[in-house]
Amino acid sequence: MADNYPNVDAANKWAKSVTSGKIPACKWVKLACQRHLDDLKKSKSRDFPYKFEPKLAEKKILFIELLPHTKGEWALKRLKIKLEDWQKFGIACTFGWIRKKDGYRRFRESYWEVPRKNGKSAIAAGVALNMFANDGEFGSEVYSGATTEKQAWEVFKPARLMVNRSPDLVEAAGILVNAGSLEIPTDGSLFEPIIGDPPDGQSPHCAIVDEYHEHADARLYDTMQTGMGARRQPLIFTITTAGFNIEGPCYDLRVRVQEMLEGVVPDEELFGWIWTIDEGDDWTDPKVLAKANPNFNVSVYADYLESQQRRAVQNASKQNTFKTKHLNVWVSAKSAFFNMEQWNKCKDTTLKIEDFRNDPCMVCVDLSSKIDIAARINLFYRIINGKIHYYCIAPRFYLPYDTVYNGDEKQVIERYQKWLNQDLLTVCDGAENDLNEIAEDITDDAENLVVQEVPYDEWGGFQIAKKVDDAGHTSIKIPKITKVFSPAMKELEAAIASGRWHHDGNPILSWMVGNVVSKKGANDTDFPHKEKPFKKIDGAVASLMGINRILTLNSSPEESNLSSHLEKHGIRKL
Structure with missing residues (x-):
């Protein structure tokens, strides 16, 4: 300069x-x-x-x-x-x-x-x-x-x-x-x-x-x-x-x-x-005060902040005020479950669905509401050195026209319209998603893919299950319970951290993954949850359903284990 x-x-x-x-x-x-x-x-x-x-x-x-x-x-x-x-x-x-x-x-x-x-x-x-x-x-x-x-x-x-x-x-x-x-x-x-x-x-x-x-x-x-x-x-x-x-x-x-x-x-x-302060920082440690206060010892002095910190440590009723006003911690907020910096590192824009024609694929569908966003995730996987690598390519998202332009959730309308202009959203006429259109998209695409299963959510996906089954594919109803989703959340978290998760950078899916917070249960279990109604997580939920089925196929003896399943489709492990 x-x-x-x-x-x-x-x-x-x-x-x-x-x-x-x-x-x-x-x-x-x-x-x-x-x-x-x-x-x-x-x-x-x-x-x-x-x-x-x-x-x-x-x-x-x-x-x-x-x-x-x-x-x-x-x-x-x-x-x-x-x-x-x-x-x-x-x-x-x-x-x-x-x-x-x-x-x-x-x-x-x-x-x-x-x-x-x-x-x-x-x-x-x-x-x-x-x-x-x-x-x-x-x-x-x-x-x-x-x-x-x-x-x-x-x-x-x-x-x-x-x-x-x-x-x-x-x-x-x-x-x-x-x-x-x-x-x-x-x-x-x-x-x-x-x-x-x-x-x-x-x-x-x-x-x-x-x-x-x-x-x-x-x-x-x-x-x-x-x-x-x-x-x-x-x-x-x-x-x-x-x-x-x-x-x-x-x-x-x-x-x-x-x-x-x-x-x-x-x-x-x-x-x-x-x-x-960062997630994981100890708010009671005086060392974090300078991190959160840029004018530390200029207009706000260390002795003042440390005295306020000590008062908050000693008096629970003062903790929230200290955290919000002196550390900028929103005490009612929950932290995102997935590390989005690591997620971004998993982005690979060279991924093309044509390169995975012979790989097993879960076509996962979350259709919990007819008037809200519907997610369809193509989740391929390969076994490399004994570990599962996941490839999420060309996901599709559907929204009714009325929701895109006249929806009640004003925080996301502009975002939906932007994604529509970028051809990232499929908009259905009227006030409801066209389930027949979604089912036809799945069955048409499945003709060129090795579709193992079509996992769908029990709260809405049953309406397309019959069309999928009639086309000769296997639909699987996934109950929305902790037993299903907690292992999948932990697996996705580990796959992202280790680089076993690969995605093509779809911005809608990235947004949804970043919106996931955990609803904690007994024995340190997790369940995907959204902090606010407009922070959609449908694409993340659909991905977790696919992970659940892939883990099941890899471990369940009644499925003749993953190796035999791959052999049935003429697919070799890498």
């Missing part, structure tokens, strides 16, 4: 230190840094649609560092804001990436999940003022939105104070400071707080959403987003701590960020990172 962009240099150097392990950070921060560094390399390719413009990033950082502190000892000493390297990185990513085709900003959403006392309000105020007076937007409208007046003013009040204490900025930009708003009369730019459900009619250039975890629904976020249609490069900047309500819109957005960072569901216009 050029010498005249020292803040951007510092941001990139910091990112490299995080990915190398020199700076303590959790998985989500490391992935955010790695994404930026990877994209810098990709941007050199003509096909990559984005590039990083350090001049733009530097401009935004320098503007914030011209603003004065408004709280604490720094304000008392009349010091100006000095961004830490992690803050420079977040600002640089949010504002420095642009589209090659027109030069407008890449990211339309920026999500920062940061624990308390880490300078969130100062960052949010700096971003808001940048978008209000330092973005070249004629008639800019910036709103600070929250559920209460007090919360809405948590961002607007320090921003107003910053302007009041910056006469040079007031003069240069022509800012008029009102009691409840900031204006630039020459072009009609406006910055003001909004409380509760905002009315339609605004045309936001920027919306600051503070403490999003407190929002019961997504009305404010959605209204701001839909109002941005007339803006060329708008931004929704969300800055929050963790919370308790995993049914709320903040947790949904957090899930989007996680899926984006893991590469499960690409989202090129979303920047996000989450400062927290």
Whole structure:
């Protein structure tokens, strides 16, 4: 990076230190840094649609560092804001990436999940003022939105104070400071707080959403987003701590960020990172405090955090508050069962169904609802050095037209439509999946495959079983019980970790596998479960049914064991 962009240099150097392990950070921060560094390399390719413009990033950082502190000892000493390297990185990513085709900003959403006392309000105020007076937007409208007046003013009040204490900025930009708003009369730019459900009619250039975890629904976020249609490069900047309500819109957005960072569901216009501890970390260990708190010993001090940690250890009633506010742990949330980083490493885009014409195949079907997504998984397998290798190739997913365009689960409608445009979904007319169409697809494909069995779920698949059986194939009803699914979950987990699982990278299946959490039972058993209704797992469940049958054929004497079964089909072990 050029010498005249020292803040951007510092941001990139910091990112490299995080990915190398020199700076303590959790998985989500490391992935955010790695994404930026990877994209810098990709941007050199003509096909990559984005590039990083350090001049733009530097401009935004320098503007914030011209603003004065408004709280604490720094304000008392009349010091100006000095961004830490992690803050420079977040600002640089949010504002420095642009589209090659027109030069407008890449990211339309920026999500920062940061624990308390880490300078969130100062960052949010700096971003808001940048978008209000330092973005070249004629008639800019910036709103600070929250559920209460007090919360809405948590961002607007320090921003107003910053302007009041910056006469040079007031003069240069022509800012008029009102009691409840900031204006630039020459072009009609406006910055003001909004409380509760905002009315339609605004045309936001920027919306600051503070403490999003407190929002019961997504009305404010959605209204701001839909109002941005007339803006060329708008931004929704969300800055929050963790919370308790995993049914709320903040947790949904957090899930989007996680899926984006893991590469499960690409989202090129979303920047996000989450400062927290990793799964398996001991929350009572003082060593984890620095990992979750980027301003450790800068704006939030070790002795304060350690005292809060000790109180939480000694008093169970304070544990959840400490975990959410100082470690960003959503205490109501469950961890994903499967390791998606390992899953992604199992991706092999060279897998073609034509290369497995002579390999045994389970065609697995999960049809638990006629109006919801239906999954059909082609699961081939080979025995290599005495171990089962699984090959999941060309899965198919079905949805009714009404669900894709008018479904009740708003969190996934846009995703369904995107997958439909990518020819990853088969859409059935009307309000129900066409079970006859699914059955015909299976029997047609089976003519060119060695179909051992068609496992189907007992709650809906029976409706296609007869057609499958009439075509000369063997359908197997799979009961949805722990005895069936727990061994299959453990086998899939082991196969992913050891590289015995191979898949072609289908994004719908990857999304579904990432949604699986475990419903624990006696004797450390597992059962596939979804944390929220819209986080579908049908493709994962169908895959587990196939694994169950493959394990059964490999061990059951009444099936004449796997070797004889393969010989019956003229297939040799590898």
